[in-house]
Amino acid sequence: DTAVSQTPKYLVTQMGNDKSIKCEQNLGHDTMYWYKQDSKKFLKIMFSYNNKELIINETVPNRFSPKSPDKAHLNLHINSLELGDSAVYFCASSLLAGITDTQYFGPGTRLTVL
Amino acid sequence: GESVGLHLPTLSVQEGDNSIINCAYSNSASDYFIWYKQESGKGPQFIIDIRSNMDKRQGQRVTVLLNKTVKHLSLQIAATQPGDSAVYFCAETEGGSYIPTFGRGTSLIVHP
Numbered sequence: 043d044t045a046v047s048q049t050p051k052y053l054v055t056q057m058g059n060d061k062s063i064k065c066e067q068n069l070g071h072d073t074m075y076w077y078k079q080d081s082k083k084f085l086k087i088m089f090s091y092n093n094k095e096l097i098i099n100e101t102v103p104n105r106f107s108p109k110s111p112d113k114a115h116l117n118l119h120i121n122s123l124e125l126g127d128s129a130v131y132f133c134a135s136s137l138l139a140g141i142t143d144t145q146y147f148g149p150g151t152r153l154t155v156l
Numbered sequence: 157g158e159s160v161g162l163h164l165p166t167l168s169v170q171e172g173d174n175s176i177i178n179c180a181y182s183n184s185a186s187d188y189f190i191w192y193k194q195e196s197g198k199g200p201q202f203i204i205d206i207r208s209n210m211d212k213r214q215g216q217r218v219t220v221l222l223n224k225t226v227k228h229l230s231l232q233i234a235a236t237q238p239g240d241s242a243v244y245f246c247a248e249t250e251g252g253s254y255i256p257t258f259g260r261g262t263s264l265i266v267h268p
Contacts, residue, residue: 083164083243083261098255134199142249147198150197
């Protein structure tokens, strides 16, 4: 029943590893997003895909690679993890592209890099 | 007072009081604003939005006020309940941009 789901909820890993976070929405939305929330609760958009096409890439290191196999999924792969990547990552979706369309957020994935 | 651990502004109120959460935005060209509520361990949740051609918008128990002159946004919550305890964020965007800029967040604590 969950509208926007993410897995895993918690991810603890060593520096230098490669990891993926998965996101799925069952709302029939066309647009999906990834956000990063740091330890001070500061929230920043990273990527957005509309109909499987990238429409936002906000100066994120190329170690981060989003992949959208279909409209309902937007996965985030991170290579060579660094300490500064530790954060909570939120996936979101909206019916249409654009901030004026209500975004529905997932529960978040807390990534801890040791 | 301020929550030193997270460096988030904190507003503590008693149940039943009205709460006012403030947000100063940075871009005078921003024309669309949103308030989000984030409960502990959850993702942000849309509360209410307002466009720059309005100065007030009301929802259920919430009112957003926009003062473009001083670039200030506020969220008023009437008859605050313990379930309103959360971190509240404002977000702004400009001209149909897909990219929102989020404010710092304010932690609201409601005491029964």
